[in-house]
Amino acid sequence: MRGLRYILLWLLVAGACALKAQVYSGDYQAKSLAFVLEDFTKRYSLSFAYDSQALQAYQGSWYFEQITFEEVMELLLTPFDLQWKRVGDTYVIYPHEEELALPASASPGRPFVLYGEVRDRKTNELLPFATLLSNDGNLHSTTNEHGKFALHSAMLHDTIHIFYVGYEPQIFVPDTTRSYTVIHLLQRHASLPTITVESQRVLLVSSGMDASEQVINPNKITGIIGSGEADIYRAVQLLPGVNGTMENNNGLFVRGSNSDQTLITFDGFTLYQQDHFFGAFSAVNSTAVKNMRLHKGATNARFGGRVAGVLEIVGNEGASNKARAQVDIGPLALAALIETPLDRDGKASAVIAGRRSFTNTVFSPTYRSLFNTVYNAAINVNPDKDLKTFGGEGDPEFYFQDLNVKLTYRASHRDAVNLSFFASKDKLYMQYADTGSFEVINLRDVNYTDESVKRNVGAGMRWTHQWRDHLESLVSVGFSRFTGDFFSVDTILEIGFQDKEVLFYAENAILNDLDARAEVAYLRDKHRVLGGVQYNGLSTFNKLNYLGTSIPIREQEGGILSFYLQEEWNPHSKWNLRPGLRINRYDINAAWYAEPRLAVGYQLVPYRLRLKATTGMVHQYIHRLREHSLYFNTPDYWQFSGNDALPVLRSLQYTLGVIVNVKSWSMDVEGFLKRNTGLFINKGIYGRSDAERYRAELYTGNGTTYGLDALVQYNRKDHHAWVGYSLTYSYNAFDTETGRRRIREPYVRQHEAKVYHQWQPGRWSFSWMWVIGSGKAYTPFLGIYDYPLPNGIVRKLPVFGDLNSALLRPYHRMDVSAAYHFNFRMTYGKLQFSVFNVYNHENVRDIQYVAVRTTTANNEYRVVERKVNMLPFLPSINLQLQF
């Protein structure tokens, strides 16, 4: 060991001497600084990392001969207030940091806490969920959703490593004479010219130091454009434990749970409209997102109300140093982003991001293919042929749009106020005709008119304040309102009697969600104690009008008052403990629910090997009993639990895992076990179009789900790759009319693997991904039999197999993407071409059944099976411009 140290020392000294011995010359007239550094790279085989866009703007003339590297750097950089630092073999160029004149807090005998924040070097934007790790790898901290961190004294004796997805890692030495530190990270930018960044590990996915937690930056995953729009959920679905095969159902299915069991928050309010285009991609504009953190299960006492986990989405705060704009043009939509500081001090900033599809005016090939796929799955027309929705009597009218606005004000480093607003909408108007050409006998012609509108409006306010060095608080209020309106008119012409009948049907559903939270965090020595109170008020409102009969309005209200207390404690340099307790008061059944939580981490080998384990309990009080369906013209339908028909869902969870880091490789393997009570599953496989729809046709029961998630990552130079694998066993038993029976959940796939590779050579970036999963459960049709009733009537009765008793074929698809990054004057651009399902594999989402009458008799029919396919081969091209 000692010998190795001498060798390393010798190499360092030798390297330094070699560097010193090198002298440099150059003659540059009216050139940009970026040009000079590029030329240096070629001539002297040096490696630089810098913001090429910014350095293009720095113009000058230089002449020097036989001078040292340090002298060259001073000559080049000083006029522009730039500085340089060597990281590995790379020279990183960055703006000069402003010193913060803050009073020293370190005084003898007083435990010291170093507060700080991590920002983007270019935009000065705060970076949430960055990881700070002590040099020995034993202690860690994480920036919160506002990009702030707190390091206790035990972490201040050594250098600190900072990791952030999509950014160059940074090392800094804590300065204990200052109580507040601002750290700037350099974004790993694909527009860097031919200079190669030699850093070994620029992560795209960061496994949190705590179990079941992963951070992913959707804007760094180049492969998420597949079905025409950048999709943040598609990025999350690349992680193991998150179902990546439910294309047209865009919620997040985590570890064998339904998507309504995953809470998705955006800057403090809950998102309910999770998709555009009836599930084709997520409703959140990726450019409005800064980062995302996924908690798989009950790990953190701050969160509750959903048993599968939480996806925290943090909105883009915007550059606080200069205005910036971005435009994205795709085959379906036009998106724009404007971010700007609102004052000269950089204390206030604003972001406005909007997206509007032009699908109601321009029918691009991508849109046509996507629409036909989605809508053919949703209508009752010739089961043997797909409907050609374009070029007929009337083209469909469909559009989607969303808007994100975020305002941030930081009066000082102790205060931050965010106001965030989100609105999204999908609207479809469509007419089509079924002239009975597929029936043996054309009994009737039907003209269908369908109109559906789906909206979600959300707003949130968050205020964080640091009262003293050890005490900080958060107050947040968020409100979300989801509405779904469906209206259909069927005009039926009975051919034999020339009798015309008009059926109409309308349904409206509203869900309101108010979330208010106040919490305090106290940090002292090796303890960080967090306590808070949260109130989540919910109300649902449903109205149905069928054939002119208005069904009584169904309205429900309920609330959950929660108290939580959690401590993060480092009892030893290798140990991290996070015990917590969350207590909920649910006012629907006036009951209290306690949810103990515990997370443990142990650093077995510094930097290399970390063990982690969690246990916790969580309850869920509101459930989506039915998903929106174009086929049945029904919106999402949410209902409170806590009654005889639908008990409160309780989940007791355990995880055990290990994180291994070896050079450019990292591996995160985690086993999990969930014991759930109060599960439900819809009894029927088919909907109803009358008042009976509101009757809870459910089976309830209990279940156990266990399995493991494994993520192996490789990050080196320009290559980022990972393989994710999930193994899930789910045994859910429900009380049926014939006793307790095991019924498969349709969203559980026993095996699922994902492979992702991203390569960024110079101005290009290429990516491909491959997903494969076991077959999805569905209910098979077995046949029809005759039942002779006592009064002579013979009834034809269909027989379907047990609920979800059959499996579809395995799912798999591959997506590829290529992007070219370019600079034109002060504009950065990216032209991206992507193909979804490149080998056009037919993935079946579900099987639908349609009754087709074979004679004029009411009871003579056959049942036709109809495969509802997922997306086929789908190319798309996108252009992004940043100003």
Added chain:
Amino acid sequence: MLVAASCESLEVDKLRPSYPVVTAVLEAGSTESEIAFFSLPDEQSGKRAISDAHLRLRDKQGGVKDAVFENGSYRVHGLPIVSGHAYELEIEYNGKDYSAQCEVPPALVLVNLTSSTAHIDPNTMGAPIITVTWNELPTERYSYVLLLEHLDEEPQVIPFTQTSGGQFAALYQSPILNNTITLFDTDFNYYGPHRLSIFAIERGLEHLYFYDSSDLRGLLQTAPGNVIGAHGYFTGVSRVAVDLLIQP
């Protein structure tokens, strides 16, 4: 990888389980009962009889008989079906047990018949001609279905001039709860002897009457059943019949 992707090891149909179906209606007063036991899936509207099963019909108040496979279905000989008795069907097939239970409704008795003979004028616009009343059973458990048969081998059609006849079939397709029925002249289609049968059924069987298999938007639902481990319906009925003569 592409090669692996193209491998389709699992076919949809191979994963479909096979389910047996039972249909049986026990009629009070009978000593022979027919029980159909077959498997699905098969061709549309088809069924495959299972011949190697062991079926046993048990009267819970005493008496049990094995069924024998004859002419495509199982028959139980010599076990009387008695009103008010509960019966259990036990099936052993392919290592699995299936079972179903039913209770034969109480006996039906004719209480009042206004006339057993009626004259129908072909020029009628529709008028009541016969009222039949039978004993009332608890409506929470039982309802009634009606069957009107003409018994003449060569029936003579009533030449209605103002309206159409034979409306009985359309009016009484579904069960009723009243223990009385008034027959109109337009209910009949033929002159000659007729038989009106009134069946008492368990109300669970009503689901089969109200089952609509061909909703406009394809809202198919699996048929209701009461057989444990299999599909189908096992039920019992009691019956009373009255003969009517329709004359010009």
